[in-house]
Amino acid sequence: MTGPLTALGMFSVxxxxxxxxxxxxxVLRWLPLVGVLLGALAFVSALAVWRGSDDGAPLLAAALVVGTLALLTRGLHxxxxxDLADGLGSGRPADQALAIMRRPDVGAFGVAALICLLLVQGAALAxxxxxxxxxxxxxxxVLATTTGRVAVLHAAARPVAGGSSLGSLVAGGDPxxxxxxxTVLLVAAAAGLRMGTGGDGADAVWAGCAVLAALAAATALTAHATRRLGGVNGDVFGAVVEVGTAATxxxxxxxxxWA
Incomplete structure (x- = not known):
């Protein structure tokens, strides 16, 4: 159980x-399991104000879920x-962009990225x-939180950016x-579980496509960050989690x- 517990200790409170x-x-191979657990725990907060469809306040429920996820992860991702938005948005060369990302403050690009991302996550979930x-x-x-973390496993196959202590520990570690x-298991589970929760064939297809589209978006972000920074680091992994979650x-x- 050391691997799962280490992943929980690193990526949650x-x-x-x-x-x-x-x-x-x-340790990253256990990250999808962390996503399942965090998603399930965060969803409990929605039940305080929502009981299904229009029975309650779905917008408030979505905001509670998004906020709870931030609390459960210490805002790590x-x-x-x-940090990644500030580094990439600066337009500086790789070494200078990485230096910007290591600063403790958050710049204009970072604030804008967080506002847009949280709005999209909350509105989409609502x-x-x-x-x-x-x-x-x-x-x-659960599908969104897990997909964002499976995307990290693919991002970790990229080269490691200079000066990244986290990246040097975990990148390239999984076959x-x-x-x-x-990935295949997640797509199959998404479609199968959607059918099991009362959906039809179209709903199952959309669930599978949500996983694939999110992984594609995360891959595009990873590729861009790798080109600009020379590799991946912990900030890239955090952005991949959040973008993958939002895209799902x-x-x-x-x-x-459309279904």
């Missing part, structure tokens, strides 16, 4: 033994997103909840077979309209 807090190669049962809503949240097996919810919301 959940308590773990002190002996399990030392990061090392291979949001901080990485802001759109999903407006036409969902509690079971379908839970699936949407391609594991990454792609988890956006496609699921689109499915409510």
């Amino acid at each position: 959940l308590p773990v033994p002190a002996s399990a807090r030392t990061p090392g190669p291979g 949001l901080d990485g997103t802001a 759109a999903v909840l407006e036409n969902s049962s509690p079971a379908t809503g839970l699936l949407a949240v 391609p077979a594991l990454r792609w097996a988890l 919810l956006v496609v699921l919301a689109a499915g409510q309209v």
